[in-house]
Amino acid sequence: MAAGPGIVVTGASGRMGQMLVRAIHASEVCHLVAALEREGHPWVGQDVGTAMGGAAIGVTVTDDPVAAFARAQAVVDFTAPAATVGFAALAAQARAVHVIGTTGLSEVDLAAISRAAHHAVIVRAGNMSLGLNLLMQMTQRVAAALDADYDIEIVEAHHRHKVDAPSGTALMLGEAAAAGRGVVLNEVRDAGRDGMTGARRRGDIGFAAIRGGDIVGEHDVIFAADGERITLRHVATDRSVFVRGALRAALWGQDRDPGEYDMLDVLGI
Numbered sequence: 001m002a003a004g005p006g007i008v009v010t011g012a013s014g015r016m017g018q019m020l021v022r023a024i025h026a027s028e029v030c031h032l033v034a035a036l037e038r039e040g041h042p043w044v045g046q047d048v049g050t051a052m053g054g055a056a057i058g059v060t061v062t063d064d065p066v067a068a069f070a071r072a073q074a075v076v077d078f079t080a081p082a083a084t085v086g087f088a089a090l091a092a093q094a095r096a097v098h099v100i101g102t103t104g105l106s107e108v109d110l111a112a113i114s115r116a117a118h119h120a121v122i123v124r125a126g127n128m129s130l131g132l133n134l135l136m137q138m139t140q141r142v143a144a145a146l147d148a149d150y151d152i153e154i155v156e157a158h159h160r161h162k163v164d165a166p167s168g169t170a171l172m173l174g175e176a177a178a179a180g181r182g183v184v185l186n187e188v189r190d191a192g193r194d195g196m197t198g199a200r201r202r203g204d205i206g207f208a209a210i211r212g213g214d215i216v217g218e219h220d221v222i223f224a225a226d227g228e229r230i231t232l233r234h235v236a237t238d239r240s241v242f243v244r245g246a247l248r249a250a251l252w253g254q255d256r257d258p259g260e261y262d263m264l265d266v267l268g269i
């Protein structure tokens with residue numbers, strides 16, 4: 001008899017997807033009901049274990065989200081914005097908990113996700129690790145304690161394959177800093193400096209992105225004043241921290257009321 005909630009992994013061939021499939025297959029508190037890939041993907045129709053280069057695990061990769069979600073209690077989704085918005089509506093129809101790790105979502109995407117959350121539980125976070133969510137709280141506290149003499153800059157580094165910037169995590173940290181300071185991030189956000197930018201505007205929150213090699217995810221929040229500087233730093237060295245958080249969210253979301261939640265809710269911090 002399979003243990004715990006049944007979970008669908010979307011984007012099963014991706015960096016996060018493959019780690020999630022392995023973790024759920026090895027878990028004693030949940031089980032894998034389906035591995036989803038897009039139509040035409042070479043893995044569709046193969047056993048997901050074999051497709052990943054290992055032993056068969058008895059779950060065939062499918063391109064049919066409706067049938068997959070109908071058998072699931074949770075959908076764990078680290079894909080791309082267009083896919084995630086579609087999955088949110090389908091997961092809500094199936095009343096499955098939708099755990100969203102996908103970043104790069106637009107305001108329009110977020111509004112669609114909020115609509116889906118009227119009917120089902122959605123847990124969404126740009127970073128699912130415990131350490132980063134703690135750093136977010138610290139960022140808010142430090143920002144609340146300091147005035148705008150302390151320039152806030154957020155520097156993030158990721159692998160060469162990452163397609164969005166600033167990272168979802170950097171934006172979460174920016175929101176936390178803005179909340180601490182009592183301002184609206186969109187009114188003070190300064191991302192992508194290049195050329196004759198002029199001097200830094202007092203009160204802005206700046207973002208800078210580094211892309212290279214296999215960097216998993218590194219974030220610095222810098223509070224720079226005349227004569228001193230504070231740096232809060234989180235370094236992820238292994239994607240397992242995100243996998244752990246996502247599965248914790250999938251379990252936590254069972255039997256909750258419909259709505260939008262984040263990792264602070266899940267972690268209770």
Ligand SMILES: NC(=O)C1=CN([C@@H]2O[C@H](COP(=O)(O)OP(=O)(O)OC[C@H]3O[C@@H](n4cnc5c(N)ncnc54)[C@H](OP(=O)(O)O)[C@@H]3O)[C@@H](O)[C@H]2O)C=CC1
Pocket residue numbers: 010011012013014015016017037038041078079080082083100101102103104125126127128129168242
């Ligand atoms: N919140 C968090 O803690 C974390 C968030 N992330 C985020 O998760 C996302 C995925 O990251 P990562 O695993 O590194 O990326 P990958 O590119 O390795 O994997 C993405 C997967 O999603 C699939 N996919 C993309 N578009 C669609 C679509 N329209 N329909 C169906 N499947 C689709 C891809 O398939 P195909 O190859 O066919 O395109 C691929 O299998 C990113 O947004 C990243 O920022 C990552 C780590 C942690």
Ligand SMILES: O=C(O)C1=N[C@H](C(=O)O)C[C@H](O)C1
Pocket residue numbers: 103126127158159162166167168169170216217218
């Ligand atoms: O794309 C990634 O890899 C990651 N994306 C997330 C983000 O955009 O912040 C989380 C993590 O940093 C890894």
